[in-house]
Amino acid sequence: MAINHSNKSKLVYTLLAWGISGMLFFPILWTILTSFKTEAEAIASSPSLFMFSWTLENYSDVLARSPYFDHFWNSVVVSLGSSLLGLLIAVPAAWSMAFVQTKRTKNLLMWMLSTKMLPPVGVLIPIYLMFRDFGLLDTKLGLVIVMTLINLPIMVWMLYTYFREIPHEILEAARMDGAGIKEEIFHVLLPIALPGIASTLLLNVILAWNEAFWTLILTAANAAPLTAFIASYSSPEGLFYAKLSAASVMAIVPILILGWFSQKQLVRGLSFGAVK
Amino acid sequence: MFKKLSLLLCGALTFGAYAEQTITIATVNNGDMITMKELSGDFEKRYPDINLKWVTLEENILRQRVTTDVATGGGQYDVMTIGTYEVPIWSKQGWLTELDELGEDYDVDDLLPAIRSGLSVDNKLYAAPFYGESSMVMYRTDLMAKAGLQMPKAPTWNFIRQAAAAMTDKDAGVYGICLRGKAGWGENIALLTSMSNSFGARWFDENWQPQFDSKAWKDTLEYYVDVMDKYGPPGASANGFNENLALFQTGKCGMWIDATVAGAFVTNEADSDVADKVGFALAPDKGLGKRGNWLWAWTLAIPSSSKKSDAAMKFISWATSKSYSSLVADKKGWAKVPPGTRTSLYQNPQYMKAAPFAQITLDSIQSADPKNPTVEPVPYVGVQFVAIPEFQGIGTAVGQQFSAALTGRMTVEQALQTSQRLVERAMRKARYPK
Numbered sequence: 001m002a003i004n005h006s007n008k009s010k011l012v013y014t015l016l017a018w019g020i021s022g023m024l025f026f027p028i029l030w031t032i033l034t035s036f037k038t039e040a041e042a043i044a045s046s047p048s049l050f051m052f053s054w055t056l057e058n059y060s061d062v063l064a065r066s067p068y069f070d071h072f073w074n075s076v077v078v079s080l081g082s083s084l085l086g087l088l089i090a091v092p093a094a095w096s097m098a099f100v101q102t103k104r105t106k107n108l109l110m111w112m113l114s115t116k117m118l119p120p121v122g123v124l125i126p127i128y129l130m131f132r133d134f135g136l137l138d139t140k141l142g143l144v145i146v147m148t149l150i151n152l153p154i155m156v157w158m159l160y161t162y163f164r165e166i167p168h169e170i171l172e173a174a175r176m177d178g179a180g181i182k183e184e185i186f187h188v189l190l191p192i193a194l195p196g197i198a199s200t201l202l203l204n205v206i207l208a209w210n211e212a213f214w215t216l217i218l219t220a221a222n223a224a225p226l227t228a229f230i231a232s233y234s235s236p237e238g239l240f241y242a243k244l245s246a247a248s249v250m251a252i253v254p255i256l257i258l259g260w261f262s263q264k265q266l267v268r269g270l271s272f273g274a275v276k
Numbered sequence: 277m278f279k280k281l282s283l284l285l286c287g288a289l290t291f292g293a294y295a296e297q298t299i300t301i302a303t304v305n306n307g308d309m310i311t312m313k314e315l316s317g318d319f320e321k322r323y324p325d326i327n328l329k330w331v332t333l334e335e336n337i338l339r340q341r342v343t344t345d346v347a348t349g350g351g352q353y354d355v356m357t358i359g360t361y362e363v364p365i366w367s368k369q370g371w372l373t374e375l376d377e378l379g380e381d382y383d384v385d386d387l388l389p390a391i392r393s394g395l396s397v398d399n400k401l402y403a404a405p406f407y408g409e410s411s412m413v414m415y416r417t418d419l420m421a422k423a424g425l426q427m428p429k430a431p432t433w434n435f436i437r438q439a440a441a442a443m444t445d446k447d448a449g450v451y452g453i454c455l456r457g458k459a460g461w462g463e464n465i466a467l468l469t470s471m472s473n474s475f476g477a478r479w480f481d482e483n484w485q486p487q488f489d490s491k492a493w494k495d496t497l498e499y500y501v502d503v504m505d506k507y508g509p510p511g512a513s514a515n516g517f518n519e520n521l522a523l524f525q526t527g528k529c530g531m532w533i534d535a536t537v538a539g540a541f542v543t544n545e546a547d548s549d550v551a552d553k554v555g556f557a558l559a560p561d562k563g564l565g566k567r568g569n570w571l572w573a574w575t576l577a578i579p580s581s582s583k584k585s586d587a588a589m590k591f592i593s594w595a596t597s598k599s600y601s602s603l604v605a606d607k608k609g610w611a612k613v614p615p616g617t618r619t620s621l622y623q624n625p626q627y628m629k630a631a632p633f634a635q636i637t638l639d640s641i642q643s644a645d646p647k648n649p650t651v652e653p654v655p656y657v658g659v660q661f662v663a664i665p666e667f668q669g670i671g672t673a674v675g676q677q678f679s680a681a682l683t684g685r686m687t688v689e690q691a692l693q694t695s696q697r698l699v700e701r702a703m704r705k706a707r708y709p710k
């Protein structure tokens with residue numbers, strides 16, 4: 001009886017998990033299918049899920065019209081560059097907050113997080129003016145800097161949470177054996193916290209890849225990443241859904257593949273210390 | 277020594293004069309602009325020392341980006357695609373370069389007067405029109421005949437109501453009329469402001485006092501809500517241009533009042549199920565001397581922050597010239613020539629034959645007057661918008677009230693009262709009259 005009850009719950013939870021996953025995946029599936037339709041089929045009032053004349057024309061049109069690989073390269077440089085630079089700053093910051101706490105540490109952490117609550121448009125003009133004056137408009141370096149600054153609070157918070165799970169005694173033992181700060185961080189802390197650091201890196205690559213406010217405002221023709229590539233296929237007057245879908249698929253596929261291959265690492269890192 | 281230095285200087289100047297330049301062009305994603313990009317090889321052949329870089333974006337994103345850039349003097353763009361709403365505001369701010377060197381053969385007097393007037397301040401041209409549009413009635417000739425009616429060339433709003441009632445067959449999924457319902461200053465407000473002009477309404481009186489408490493606005497909104505409720509498609513408050521286009525092309529709308537640019541879409545046999553059953557008429561009126569059509573043009577302008585304004589001027593002159601129209605006709609056919617900018621295009625029999633909606637487009641554009649858009653006098657410029665910086669905000673806020681009235685979430689009176697209050701508050705904060 002107890003086994004039956006347990007099996008029933010398992011079935012319900014499995015169905016629920018599949019249902020939620022299906023709901024989350026459906027818009028992506030719809031976008032993928034639309035990318036293979038003609039523009040007329042894409043806006044049909046009774047759309048067909050699979051029974052339509054499949055075409056690759058949208059992909060060839062998009063590749064002919066836009067320099068996809070330039071946008072792709074810009075996205076790679078900006079997302080990887082900002083995540084690595086962010087880690088370089090966030091690891092020592094999180095280490096000091098986790099292991100060398102002062103009475104102001106909690107407030108500082110809260111203040112860092114509060115910067116994420118500010119609507120980005122609130123600081124648009126000062127940032128734009130600074131970029132103009134330093135010649136950073138439409139440059140990859142400018143985007144790397146701004147992406148790093150935007151995601152830094154999340155990186156510090158994530159790493160701080162992971163580092164807090166590591167017993168102080170291990171680091172103290174290393175210190176007693178004569179390790180300096182550098183050795184303590186590089187040879188003791190980082191190997192233990194590697195899953196957390198990897199998931200922080202991956203999450204920030206994804207966040208930077210998908211960021212679409214600053215990347216659209218601060219770039220023009222040279223540093224525009226894939227978000228700008230997608231935005232060039234939307235139009236309030238005209239048929240564009242199929243080409244927009246093709247552009248979207250081309251923009252999200254690289255990050256979906258990265259997410260797919262690193263999902264184990266991501267889940268392990270995100271659930272690090274969640275269950276004791 | 278002096279001679280050598282002079283020679284060196286001359287050499288540097290000569291090299292500078294012939295040095296390659298790259299201009300960045302910001303543009304919107306629509307068919308005519310994509311064609312321009314495709315054919316830009318012709319420009320680069322004519323001017324081998326000028327390279328082109330393109331930034332193509334969705335209209336609202338483009339507006340946000342170029343506004344930020346022009347207001348801060350960012351200098352990211354040398355040619356910007358902007359609308360008739362921005363031109364008078366930006367030129368008064370000193371953000372645009374006057375287009376006074378478009379070349380001797382440019383023939384600026386050939387530009388349609390209504391369009392040119394909206395792009396000029398103190399008789400100086402600040403943007404060159406790439407294509408112009410108005411709005412018109414598109415209707416199903418077969419359904420009109422079935423209803424035993426004949427669409428006049430210049431219908432009244434009363435006739436439109438009568439025709440919508442006669443054409444509606446909800447069981448068959450056919451709705452007499454499709455109009456924009458999506459909230460936004462460029463969405464339902466474009467339609468309703470143009471419509472209100474023909475009902476005798478206006479946004480402001482001569483002292484910038486909002487006029488949503490007038491009878492004319494009440495009549496406009498009551499008419500709109502009533503016909504859409506009785507004869508419009510379900511979920512109309514979410515419909516913009518593209519949604520209505522899809523409905524019309526699949527035979528769900530008897531009539532559709534929207535941009536003249538739609539004429540090419542609904543008569544295109546590749547996309548439209550009703551391509552051979554479409555007729556066109558002028559936007560309706562109430563007999564008060566103003567029709568309910570708008571006036572819009574996508575234009576090319578040079579921000580004053582551009583350091584390559586000479587090269588940018590050459591590009592604009594090429595893209596908006598008569599020879600560009602001939603180039604498009606040669607490569608893509610006359611029907612694909614950007615409409616609504618030059619008188620000479622409408623005197624060309626080949627174009628008039630290729631575009632069945634050409635005469636209505638011309639008549640609609642010519643009947644719109646952005647400097648005198650309403651029955652009673654107003655202190656502003658603009659037919660379907662008020663050319664003040666605050667309009668994007670208040671236009672969208674009022675659009676939300678009107679959209680709520682369409683869904684029945686509030687009454688027409690409530691929508692107008694709320695609109696009156698919020699516009700009064702916004703204008704007080706902005707310190708009008710200035």
